[in-house]
Amino acid sequence: MKICGIVTEYNPFHNGHAYHIQKAKEATNCDVLIAIMSGNFVQRGECAITDKWARAKAAISAGCDLVIELPYPFVVQRADIFAKHAVDILDMAGINSLVFGSETSDIEHLSKLANTTYEEYQKQRKNGISMAKTLEKIHGKVNSNDILGMAYLRAVTNKNITPIAIQRTNGYHDQDINNTISSATAIRKAIKEGNCISHTTNMSEYLTNPVFMEEYYPYIQTLLLTTSKEELRKRFLVDEGIENLFVKQANIHMDWESFITSCISNRYPRSSIQRSLIHILTQTNKYEIDTLPTCDFLRVLAFNDIGRKHLKHLKKQEIKIAASFHQIPQPYRDIFIRITNAYAYAFDTTKRKEIMDSEVQSPIYISSCGSY
Numbered sequence: 001m002k003i004c005g006i007v008t009e010y011n012p013f014h015n016g017h018a019y020h021i022q023k024a025k026e027a028t029n030c031d032v033l034i035a036i037m038s039g040n041f042v043q044r045g046e047c048a049i050t051d052k053w054a055r056a057k058a059a060i061s062a063g064c065d066l067v068i069e070l071p072y073p074f075v076v077q078r079a080d081i082f083a084k085h086a087v088d089i090l091d092m093a094g095i096n097s098l099v100f101g102s103e104t105s106d107i108e109h110l111s112k113l114a115n116t117t118y119e120e121y122q123k124q125r126k127n128g129i130s131m132a133k134t135l136e137k138i139h140g141k142v143n144s145n146d147i148l149g150m151a152y153l154r155a156v157t158n159k160n161i162t163p164i165a166i167q168r169t170n171g172y173h174d175q176d177i178n179n180t181i182s183s184a185t186a187i188r189k190a191i192k193e194g195n196c197i198s199h200t201t202n203m204s205e206y207l208t209n210p211v212f213m214e215e216y217y218p219y220i221q222t223l224l225l226t227t228s229k230e231e232l233r234k235r236f237l238v239d240e241g242i243e244n245l246f247v248k249q250a251n252i253h254m255d256w257e258s259f260i261t262s263c264i265s266n267r268y269p270r271s272s273i274q275r276s277l278i279h280i281l282t283q284t285n286k287y288e289i290d291t292l293p294t295c296d297f298l299r300v301l302a303f304n305d306i307g308r309k310h311l312k313h314l315k316k317q318e319i320k321i322a323a324s325f326h327q328i329p330q331p332y333r334d335i336f337i338r339i340t341n342a343y344a345y346a347f348d349t350t351k352r353k354e355i356m357d358s359e360v361q362s363p364i365y366i367s368s369c370g371s372y
Contacts, residue, residue, distance in 0.1 A: 003310070004030035005095035005161075006064075007086040007152065009038045011048050011188070013058035014201040016101075016168070016181045021063040023166045024099035032310045034093050035064045036086050037301065038075045039336075040343035040355075041282075043082045045274025047211050047343060049188055053358055054206040056301035060366045061202060066307030068093065069299040071332055072282070072339045073289050076237075076275050083151035085295065091159055092319060093298055094310070098156055102149040102165040110165060113150035188212075213274070215346035217256035220281050224250040227280075236279040236289050242268065246277070282342045284335075292331055297322045299332075302364040325360040 004024055010017055025033060037059065039052045048055065056067040074085035087098065102110065149165055156163050176182060177190040182200045190197050191210050198204045224232070224246050232243040245263055253259035263273045297320035303311065311321055322328045328336065336359055344355040 001032065001094075002028055002030040002097070003032045003034065003093075003095045004028040004097045004099055005034050005036065005087075005090035005093065006099055007070075007083065007090070007148075008035045008059065009042045009048070009184075010055040010059060011038075011042050011046075011184050012050060012201055012203045012207060013055055013062065014182065014184060014187055014203075016183065017059075018062045018202070019181060020099070020101050020166060021059075024164075025063065027099060027164050027166065028097045030097065032065050032306055033063065034066045034068065034090060034095060034307075034310075035059050036068050036070050036090050036093075039069050039072055040340055041072060041076055041278055043075055043077065043079070044271045045076055045276075045278045046213055047216060047346065049191065049210045049212070050203070050206050051343070051355055051358065052301060053361070053364060054203065057364050057366070058201075058203050058206070060302045060304055060307075060364070064302075064307075065304050066093075066300070066310060067302040069301050071295055071299065072335055073236075073284070073292055074295070076278050078272075078275075079147050079151040080154060083148060083155045087152065087155035087159070087161070089295060089298065091161065092296075094314060094317075094319075095161060097162045097164060098152060099164045099166060100149055100152050101168045103146050103168055107153070107163065107165055110146060110149045110153055113146060114153040209347065209351055211343075211346040214256040216281060217259065219345055220277055221250045221254075221259070223280055223283075232280065234285045234287070235276070236284045236286050237276045238280065239276075242273075242276060246280075282339050284338075288331075288335075292335075293329060295332070296320055297328065297332075299328060299336075300363040302366065304366050305368040308365070323363055 006020065006024055008017070021033065024030070037052065037056060038048065040048050042048055052069065059067050068089065070082075070086050070089065074082060077085075090098065153163055177186045177195060177197065177200065180199055182190075182197075187197050187200055188210075190200075191207055192212060197207065201207070229243050229247065232238055232246070235243075249259055249262045253262055260270060260273060264270050298314070299322045300311065311323070315321055320327075325333065325336075340359040341356055344352040347355055
């Protein structure tokens with residue numbers, strides 16, 4: 001069987017993602033298309049604009065056969081760790097091709113980027129240079145999606161998975177909302193400004209109650225100003241004394257954007273700062289991540305008839321399928337619950353309870369003829 005995998009965040013799902021799904025099917029002629037998706041927080045250290053269940057449902061409606069969740073500890077991470085764990089889980093799900101969006105479809109170019117070793121990055125980091133700046137120094141201007149593209153190429157090394165790059169139809173941070181294919185960045189900005197986005201996404205009905213990082217700042221600020229620095233240092237990705245900077249700036253700035261801007265430097269780009277703060281928000285400790293067992297299960301969010309058939313096939317191969325919450329190993333269950341409770345903070349009372357309760361729900365099934 002031809003089984004294609006895609007790594008996604010769908011924040012939110014939009015027409016560009018639908019194009020990606022279509023092109024992935026055309027490029028691989030796959031029998032099954034599996035998406036692994038971030039949960040309620042995303043790789044760049046931000047909240048998802050709407051919850052993971054709504055985004056998974058949109059993905060199945062647009063042509064994916066199965067959506068599985070990339071657990072939080074592997075999501076809010078730098079690109080190479082995010083990609084490695086996503087590909088490892090997709091490999092467990094049986095994929096033999098991986099299709100990803102990129103600023104270029106030139107695999108040879110991306111391979112050159114991938115040949116920049118993590119040791120080289122670490123060497124430059126000691127000089128206060130971020131990963132993006134390191135790549136730019138060696139190869140010239142490098143786009144965000146190409147950084148992920150090179151990480152995917154590294155992740156498929158020594159696996160029986162063929163990587164295929166599909167050129168994006170717009171820039172990752174393109175702000176133009178007038179086209180039917182607009183970037184997720186542009187769509188989030190338009191939603192925040194109250195502009196129409198129905199021509200860009202099939203998720204309009206789920207985006208009437210969006211959340212943004214600004215709404216979490218009062219909680220983050222309170223945690224920074226009421227938690228001891230010794231305790232803050234225990235949080236995952238809070239390193240090199242950065243807690244001192246956070247506490248100092250939290251005492252000065254009363255809004256999210258000015259606070260974040262004050263923390264950014266060549267050494268600590270915005271995404272790096274945000275990831276550390278998300279782990280403070282979710283109270284995720286280094287020890288918890290360091291002692292976490294290997295992820296040897298698939299947490300199913302949504303599927304159709306083809307996806308259901310594939311899950312049965314995987315079960316026969318003794319792959320652990322977490323089709324209900326109690327089938328998730330306890331350490332991961334604890335994390336899923338805590339992360340969702342933190343995510344729920346920014347919603348109104350009714351929606352907050354709905355989000356908190358949703359964590360233990362069964363996967364969403366959408367039949368191939370479209371009924372639920």
